[in-house]
Amino acid sequence: MTEPQDTHTEDSTEKSQPATKYLQFKRRKFIWLVIATIILTALITVFATISISNFMSGLTSEQRKDVAKIEQAYKTIDNEYYKDVKSKELSDAAINGMVKQLDDPYSEYMTKQQTKAFNEDVSGDFVGIGAEMQKKNDQIQITSPMKDSPAEKAGIQPKDIVTKVNGKSVKGKPLDAIVKQVRGKKGSEVTLTIKRNGEEQDISIKRNTIHVKSVEYEKHGNSGVFKINKFQDSTAGELKSAIIKARKQGIDNIVLDLRNNPGGLLNEAVKMANIFIDKNKTVVQLEKGEHKEQVKTPNDSLKEAKDMNVAILVNGGSASASEVFAGAMKAHDKAKIYGSKTFGKGIVQTTHELDDGSILKYTDMKWLTPDDKYIHGKGIKPDVKIDTPEYQSLNVIPNNKTYVEGDETSHVKTIKIGLKALGYSINNESKTYDNELTEAIKKFQKDQKLTVNGNFDKETNNKFTEMLVNKANEKDTVLDELLDKLK
Template sequence: MKPFKNKQKKKITMPLYKLFIILFVTVLLTSVVTFASYKFGLYFGNDKQKSLNKIEEAYKQIDDDYYKDVDDEKLTQGAIDGMIKSLDDPYSEYISSKDTTTYNEEISGDFVGIGAEMEVHKGYVRITSPMKDSPAEKAGIKPLDVVTKVDNQSIKNKSLNEIVSKVRGKEGTTVNLTIKREGKEPFDVQIKRDKIHLTSVDYTKKNDTGIISISKFQNKTTKELKSALKQAKKDNVKHVVLDLRNNPGGLLDEVVTSVNLFVDKGKPVIYLETKGDKPQAVETENDKMAGIDDMDYSVLVNKGSASAAEIFAGALQDYKIADVLGTTTFGKGIGQVHKEFNDSSILKYTNMRWLTPNKSYIHKKGIKPDKTISAPKYEGIEIIDPTKSYELGDKSKEIKSIKIGLDALGYNTSNENETFDAQLENNVKAFQSEHKLEPNGVFTDETTKKFIELLRKKIRAEDKQLDEAIDYIHK
């Protein structure tokens, strides 16, 4: 056998430009393959892509093979709704394109309509109050008017949302309402729709105290609040109560500028904490309102004060601008952002939690008042269903509410337990007799409706929590 001999290596050469071309093509092909792998789920180890592929496969399977035709839009919305539901977050939601107009109107406080508050009443809707200087008021609509038809179409047993959508419409167009007014035959009223702005700030004066109620933080709230504060200064009030009870919150930008009226430039109103990031300060951008320190302030809150209302109360409390009075707030210390799609639908989801200027978390804790002032018990009783009956011997938490409510209306009860006893039966009979109802001692139907009506009137006419807050201020 011949011994193995090493062969001499051959030297391979090529022009430099060809080498560059080969390198460029190699990089390009690698990029294309990588993109295609990611795009079509071939990028192994990518769990998110596998999940997306599964969703797409399920969608296609249902769309192709379900025994009936399916609505693609409903299918898509159902998939998104399912994802939102899995978050177990009551503040995240998907708003379809057909509902975005109403949603945006609620945020801005602006809508096109006739300017009248309505409530369901015996299968129709009743006007609770036409807004000042609104098309409804100018057309002669009055409180307690019952609307039976809209554009000659009966609205009997329609939902309030359905009726409101019929009454609203394009600016400058006309809607015809058929009105039933006590003591008169039904008549038609034509009303020209116009742009309506729901004010979020209301000012009243009680002796030497100004009361500024802020119902929500929407577009123009800061402007309205500034006007109210100016009026309080003109009235030479010494103390202002900023009433945020049942204020559900609103726009972050608006509450920051509202706080800025009281807090100087460059001060943090809140700190925002997003995933993986340290808290970032949201600071005031302008000088505070001139003359703002000439008055003293208190903030009145309750369990219904949430989100932006808590930001406002927390900032004024931390900066010692105002004492917080009332009861512990709701405790919504997280914030949402909106993602708008090409079809105008909106995905609203939670992407942050926030801290007060002193870096306190309030989520699920609320803001504790400096002085606890509780509302009367009858303001927080259980809702009584008029279709249900309560009579001697029954037991339920609603019966306890009936006792508390009747006591507030002057029918004295010796106990507040959950038993429908003989004393309650006598009180119910007395209540029925006084209001010309059948005195059978059974709490149901018209008795319940009258009870609710009178309690609502009492709550509107008397504000014992506010009165107690004013008394505390002047001690």
């Protein structure tokens, strides 16, 4: 009995050995399989993440190489430059460099702090001098001074070139940095060196709170004059309300005064055109490459404006959205254009806010009038030309120099034209500072309670400029001529 039992036990042991080996083999295979699966999953995850990241970035492989190059340069300078550098300043400089490469005066990068000033412009309230500026051909140019602003009162004019701010050259500086220099604390002064007709002069301007009223309305007999200062938030709504008020007053003729209006929000120009232009009509055409989009009026026109005779008054300071509006009204035969040729800005800018609150403003397309006219660099010619009085377009005379009898310069001719406009006896407009001019200046100085010496000094110059600006504001000969034509 025992032997068979022993034999049975021996047989059982022999049969169990291969099974144990098989189990051990399966366990090792399973472990390797798990490891392989983990590695494979990790690789798939990495490649998927990279692929998704590349797809989401919207960049081509070539563009990703370029970005990697920028990142490599950034890291090298940040880590290895012998002096401490501020990484944020490096990134800001990199973006500014890219924008500068566009060679576009209307494209710019604004930091979070600078964005505040940009938003103030759109809302209509800021502290400064009240002059729109742009960078053109590497020069800082005044687009237009705002009505009753410190800039206008000081004699700043459209297309003046700013060469210095507080004696420091603006050459090579980005527009936003120059705007920051011009703006400052209320009541403080800033001195702009401006070039006009090839001659430079310093103009000191006291900063103040600038509130840009979007629409100002005045009744002149049976005509209503609507001064549109800028296309900002709710401009169209303000004009609509003013027109309804004018209609109740029995107004038949309306003048939309866009002189020295630098533009602003494109959508407000479209809304404003919709007051006069019927629903589903093209206001402006936006063009980018081969793609063209027609921006149409979304609503019915304002019933109160349907039978009104509309005149639009423009000049060299009427730009951008002003030209969009004027071009649409002219194309749809809704208005006649009066005045002088507009500025000529036929491109559109948009903004993109970056993660840190900074803004990239860039030109993304050009625009054409509904009848396919591209006005960039050309402007819109008026249907009826009304010349601006000569004294309103005079050069500002530098106030850092005293002019005396015997001097011969173009500034002397300017003095004569200005004094004649102010009612003083001047019989010639030569460049020579003659005795007649000396006597006229003495009378001017006496009338204005200044030191009477017959010399055109700083004190006399400042009063002279102030009075010419006031005269231009008090008696608007261009508007008066237009209103006469509408009678």
